[in-house]
Amino acid sequence: MxxxxxxxxxxxxxxxxxxxxxxxxxxxxxxxxxxxxxxxxxxxxxxxxxLSLDIKADLFLSKEQKSGKAIIHLVDGLKVETTLMNHKDGRNTVCISSQIGCPLACKFCATGKMGFTRNLDYSEILIQIIFWARFLKNKNEKISNVVFMGMGEPLLNYDNVFKAIKFINDPDLFNISSRKIAISTIGLINEIKKMVNERIKVDLAISLHAPNDFLRRKIMPYSENYQLEKLLDTSDFYIKKTNRRVMLEYLLIKGVNDSQKEALELSRLLLGRKLYFVNLIKYNETGSFKPSDQKTINNFKNILLRNGINVIERYRFNQDVFGACGQLALKTT
Ligand code: SF4
Incomplete structure (x- = not known):
């Protein structure tokens, strides 16, 4: 539709x-x-x-029934996943997919293992929003935030993503402030530069997951095209032009990127970069790696804090329905 x-x-x-x-x-x-x-x-x-308004979807609600994931059936028979996260403060964040599968094949990601099928059209992106908006309307609630952190690399589907964002932000339609919309990318430099010129300036999140190029390439093969220093220079530019803070997402994977050495290296990388904050995420198992234990996570976090880095630890939603970060692969059991 x-x-x-x-x-x-x-x-x-x-x-x-x-x-x-x-x-x-x-x-x-x-x-x-x-x-x-x-x-x-x-x-x-x-x-x-x-023009049918019906959205065919399989809904899987988490234990507490307020968060969950939906597998939406598209007109051509393909399926895409989207999740809802209800925060303790009452906010409802919807996590949107931009592609079916993903061509970037990050080693730790279930979507990456699916391979790439196709980009989503802007209307297929919006269907995910409409689905959750209807779900929340029945509970007298609304979507508060939209994050492009689902299946796919959003900046590889740039035009459809930004066309959808116009609808999401439009005061006469979904009316979600640009400050409550975020795009997460592995760091496509040219596209980040392009985002600076968009009328709607959304928040930028970078999937970092390693403090140096060598390790980053090992777990995120596509990142070999984007040297870390150049990537951070580009996001510095984004900050300068938009006055937004940038979130660096860092999955903590046992024995891979969670040591004291990596925490110190990350601290050095961010030295003097005040408008960044690191979002530490305990890895959700998808088969290949194991999550770091809580003691290691605390140590890692404390090193960053001691070095003056802004850091938060992300609460994990929807693990019980295979809808947590990195788990989206149309799996239901
Ligand atoms: S982490 Fe993101 S970019 Fe990497 S394979 Fe998964 S969906 Fe693609």
């Missing part, structure tokens, strides 16, 4: 009908044209026939 398709189906109708239909779908979140009471019956019937 796209605006273009809506336009096509409403051809010949008064022009205000399109505006009404957009509001019904994106703001009122109707899931059946039957509920479009502002439309005459005959138009409702036509829309029902030509």
């Amino acid at each position: 796209t605006i273009e398709k809506l336009q096509e189906v409403l051809t010949g109708e008064a022009s205000f009908r399109l505006k009404q239909a957009i509001k019904l779908v994106f703001v009122d979140l109707i899931s059946d044209w039957e509920d479009a009471s502002v439309f005459p019956l005959v138009l409702r019937e036509k829309l029902k026939q030509d």
